[in-house]
Amino acid sequence: MVKVGIPRALLYYQYYPMWKTFFEGLGAEVVVSPPTTQATLAVGSSRVVADTCLPVKVFCGHVLALVEKCDYVFIPALRSVKSKIYNCSKFLGLPDMTRAVIPECPPILDIDIDINKGKRKLYQAIYSLGRNLSWNPLQVRKAALAAWHAHQEYKELMINKGLTPPQAIARISEAATPSPNPKQAAIALIGHPYLLYDELINHRLTHRLEQAGYRVLTPEMLTDEQLETAITRLTGKPYWTYEEEVVGSGGHYLESGVEGVIGVVAFGCGPDSLMMDMVQRQAIRLRTTPFMSLTLEEHTAEAGVVTRLEAFLDMIQRRKRREAKVCV
Amino acid sequence: MRIGVPHMGNLYIPLKALFQRLNLDFVIPPVNNQRTLSLGVRYSPEGMCIPFKLTLGNLIEAAELGADTLLMPAGSGICRLGYYAKTQEQVLHSLGYNAEIVCIGVSQRKLLGLLEAIKRLSNNASWAKIISAFRFGLAKLNVLDSIERAVQKVRPIERVKGTANQLFAQAVRATEQADDYQSLKRVQKDYLEQLSLVERDESAEPLVVGIVGEFYVLLEPFSNLDVEKELGKLGVEVRRSIFTSEWTKFSLFLNPLGVNEKDRLHKAAMPYLKRDIGGEGWETVGEKVLHAKDYDGLVHLAPFTCMPEIVAQNIMPSTKENIPVLTILCDEQLGKSGMLTRLEAFVDLLKHRRRAKVKV
Numbered sequence: 001m002v003k004v005g006i007p008r009a010l011l012y013y014q015y016y017p018m019w020k021t022f023f024e025g026l027g028a029e030v031v032v033s034p035p036t037t038q039a040t041l042a043v044g045s046s047r048v049v050a051d052t053c054l055p056v057k058v059f060c061g062h063v064l065a066l067v068e069k070c071d072y073v074f075i076p077a078l079r080s081v082k083s084k085i086y087n088c089s090k091f092l093g094l095p096d097m098t099r100a101v102i103p104e105c106p107p108i109l110d111i112d113i114d115i116n117k118g119k120r121k122l123y124q125a126i127y128s129l130g131r132n133l134s135w136n137p138l139q140v141r142k143a144a145l146a147a148w149h150a151h152q153e154y155k156e157l158m159i160n161k162g163l164t165p166p167q168a169i170a171r172i173s174e175a176a177t178p179s180p181n182p183k184q185a186a187i188a189l190i191g192h193p194y195l196l197y198d199e200l201i202n203h204r205l206t207h208r209l210e211q212a213g214y215r216v217l218t219p220e221m222l223t224d225e226q227l228e229t230a231i232t233r234l235t236g237k238p239y240w241t242y243e244e245e246v247v248g249s250g251g252h253y254l255e256s257g258v259e260g261v262i263g264v265v266a267f268g269c270g271p272d273s274l275m276m277d278m279v280q281r282q283a284i285r286l287r288t289t290p291f292m293s294l295t296l297e298e299h300t301a302e303a304g305v306v307t308r309l310e311a312f313l314d315m316i317q318r319r320k321r322r323e324a325k326v327c328v
Numbered sequence: 329m330r331i332g333v334p335h336m337g338n339l340y341i342p343l344k345a346l347f348q349r350l351n352l353d354f355v356i357p358p359v360n361n362q363r364t365l366s367l368g369v370r371y372s373p374e375g376m377c378i379p380f381k382l383t384l385g386n387l388i389e390a391a392e393l394g395a396d397t398l399l400m401p402a403g404s405g406i407c408r409l410g411y412y413a414k415t416q417e418q419v420l421h422s423l424g425y426n427a428e429i430v431c432i433g434v435s436q437r438k439l440l441g442l443l444e445a446i447k448r449l450s451n452n453a454s455w456a457k458i459i460s461a462f463r464f465g466l467a468k469l470n471v472l473d474s475i476e477r478a479v480q481k482v483r484p485i486e487r488v489k490g491t492a493n494q495l496f497a498q499a500v501r502a503t504e505q506a507d508d509y510q511s512l513k514r515v516q517k518d519y520l521e522q523l524s525l526v527e528r529d530e531s532a533e534p535l536v537v538g539i540v541g542e543f544y545v546l547l548e549p550f551s552n553l554d555v556e557k558e559l560g561k562l563g564v565e566v567r568r569s570i571f572t573s574e575w576t577k578f579s580l581f582l583n584p585l586g587v588n589e590k591d592r593l594h595k596a597a598m599p600y601l602k603r604d605i606g607g608e609g610w611e612t613v614g615e616k617v618l619h620a621k622d623y624d625g626l627v628h629l630a631p632f633t634c635m636p637e638i639v640a641q642n643i644m645p646s647t648k649e650n651i652p653v654l655t656i657l658c659d660e661q662l663g664k665s666g667m668l669t670r671l672e673a674f675v676d677l678l679k680h681r682r683r684a685k686v687k688v
Contacts, residue, residue: 278418
């Protein structure tokens with residue numbers, strides 16, 4: 001059986017169930033790289049220039065983990081999924097860049113996703129991707145439709161059940177995960193999924209918050225309308241492909257009555273340098289919900305993250321106590 | 329209504345001519361200086377790139393001079409540039425300036441969008457007046473760039489270092505003051521002649537270095553600490569494919585007709601980078617592939633954290649066409665002596681390479 005490798009980084013968290021269904025529908029076996037470790041990060045960083053952002057370094061590490069484990073590696077160039085809204089350059093150049101920095105990489109299955117070029121071009125791209133694995137266009141069509149359904153199901157799981165992407169992926173593969181208790185006090189984590197759910201990069205942020213007794217809310221749990229209204233309120237028309245994850249969810253959670261909002265950014269991230277700033281400005285304007293922005297890079301030490309998190313949670317506690325006193 | 333514009337190289341000269349001819353009230357903020365940079369850095373988000381910081385500094389300085397309508401380029405599908413205006417407006421408001429930023433779309437509609445914006449700003453001046461003013465601005469741009477090209481050739485081989493730079497500074501001033509086509513033509517003729525008379529070392533065969541990279545840092549000498557002049561001092565001839573006049577000519581007039589000057593570069597980059605990645609990343613890779621034979625080396629300029637250029641920088645070492653590349657990242661931390669040391673080492677390396685080639 002042909003093996004298709006999918007690196008557990010960047011877009012994996014958004015689209016894994018969809019990609020898995022598609023490739024399996026074409027009779028391929030899907031191999032995912034193991035979760036990020038310090039070694040993944042180290043080998044990844046050794047290949048690219050120093051200014052490259054942390055998530056891309058991690059991505060290269062994952063591709064290296066797939067070398068000799070599969071026949072193809074799937075790396076899409078995701079340009080645009082909404083009209084006139086484009087993605088960061090690093091996503092656009094991802095297949096070419098991987099080919100350049102990892103010459104030993106198995107053949108890369110790349111596909112240009114650009115909604116602005118019209119539906120026809122998009123379908124053609126999907127077919128040409130499927131053709132690598134199957135000669136039969138009908139089978140490609142069937143696999144693509146099944147993949148689309150899988151994606152919808154995945155999104156619904158996250159929105160309706162309040163699951164994070166890793167939990168939803170686990171649920172789809174039928175491991176039981178506890179459903180979160182909606183009455184618990186909540187802290188919202190905003191940022192790109194590849195930062196929020198990579199336990200190594202963010203030093204187990206979700207886990208730490210849960211241990212401190214908070215329910216963790218993430219951008220994926222919001223509906224498209226909620227995200228769009230928040231973006232319109234903050235910046236008008238969205239500009240980046242993943243603006244919902246930052247500006248949309250940030251704008252929403254700041255006014256949704258959560259205890260606090262934590263923005264997670266990678267150092268040197270181009271889009272985030274502007275988007276997180278928008279959220280921060282809104283937080284300063286509203287003065288209702290505490291906001292903290294955490295910048296991550298490979299030098300970020302665990303102790304540093306823990307200290308800042310503790311200080312943030314302490315502040316929230318103190319605020320609550322003071323409010324309670326005033327009420328009495 | 330008082331119009332203010334950010335700086336980019338000598339672009340303020342044609343803009344000034346345009347506004348003057350349309351009888352608009354406008355201010356040109358001081359040319360980029362340390363204060364502009366400090367202001368920009370202080371009020372910018374931490375991880376922003378140098379073009380944002382400098383233009384923000386310009387806008388603040390323009391607002392200080394009373395400008396309330398600020399022009400900024402914008403658009404979709406480029407890099408962060410399309411988002412600049414949104415953030416800069418918020419910064420200005422939080423500083424208490426009640427200025428409005430007017431976005432000039434550089435990605436869609438091009439010429440028409442620009443002309444319409446000018447029409448709106450000029451209180452509906454007649455089209456004839458707008459076009460004639462626009463033409464005059466373009467003429468100034470062309471004159472400046474033609475003189476700059478000549479300066480690039482003279483700089484490395486002049487006997488008395490600094491003559492060409494001095495002449496260029498005078499030419500810029502003269503172009504700024506010229507107020508009709510005739511005097512403009514005279515300025516061009518005059519300075520090109522003076523440049524051709526500069527005493528030069530005819531036997532010298534200067535090294536040829538291409539300057540590639542991001543648009544703004546390439547065209548704004550303040551942001552790259554005059555890298556071209558410094559290379560000239562080291563006896564290196566600089567070639568640059570991006571000129572403001574060329575860019576305007578193509579992006580406003582010819583691109584909508586389907587002629588693209590960058591097609592050659594894109595085709596050259598194809599084996600290594602198959603698609604447009606925003607900014608100038610695609611062209612940077614193409615330039616390396618295309619000019620590997622005829623240049624001695626490349627200086628690659630990019631703002632720190634520039635996304636397209638990082639991708640290009642990652643891809644460049646893997647090309648078969650081999651040519652030394654020195655990447656210089658520009659931001660407020662770039663120091664002159666550090667840059668000079670790197671340039672000197674780079675030029676030494678190029679000299680060795682050339683000598684080795686001649687021997688073979």
